[in-house]
Amino acid sequence: MSLKVTIETEYKNALKSKDKIKISTYRLILSSIKDLDISNRSGPNKKETDDEDIKKLLKKMIKQRTESIEIYKKNNRSDLLEIEQNEFNILSSFLPKQLNDEDTKKICEETISKLGASSIKDMGKVMGELKKKHADEIDFSKAGALLKQMLNK
Structure with a gap:
């Protein structure tokens, strides 16, 4: 089952259970997916939207939420913090x-030793390898900071 179908199913379940928070979030996701569909269909590189x-x-939306959460924490806005x-x-x-x-x-350590990376100049090579093998598992903002630390020794 595709990711879009899964989200649509969850949305229908949220409608049945009248869960307002989930309903609004799923609508937001489905709306963004629809925008993505439209942009993928138009323009020079026409293609179907895939998982x-x-x-x-979703990663982009999560990043936005993370940034908002930090701001709300700093400004003691617990009402907005809970929603985000x-x-x-x-x-x-x-x-x-x-x-x-x-x-x-x-x-990161295993990839550095496997590639024989020794300085910050090798960071691009290491990040490329990480993205190839662990694209969905690693938060690359954390990995980037770790790699800088490890390669700056």
Whole structure:
């Protein structure tokens, strides 16, 4: 079952259970997917929207929620913080589980030693390899910071 169908099914379930938070979040996701469909159909590179496109979209939406959560925490806006946190949790549920910091560090170390990377100049090579093998598992903002630390020794 495709990611879009899964989201649509969850949306229908939320409508039946009258869960306002989920309904609004699923509508937001489906609206964004529809926009993505339209942009993919128009323009020079016409293509169907696939699960990879939807995953990228969800990651972008999660990043926006994360930034909002930080701002709301700083400004003590617990009412808005709760809404963003709920949206973040719902969006995250459609993506593969991200590795924790410890596992990310371990994979970064293994990739560095496998490629023989020794300086910050090799960071692009290492990031490319990580994206090839662990695209859905790693938070690349964390991985980038870790790699800078490891390669700057």
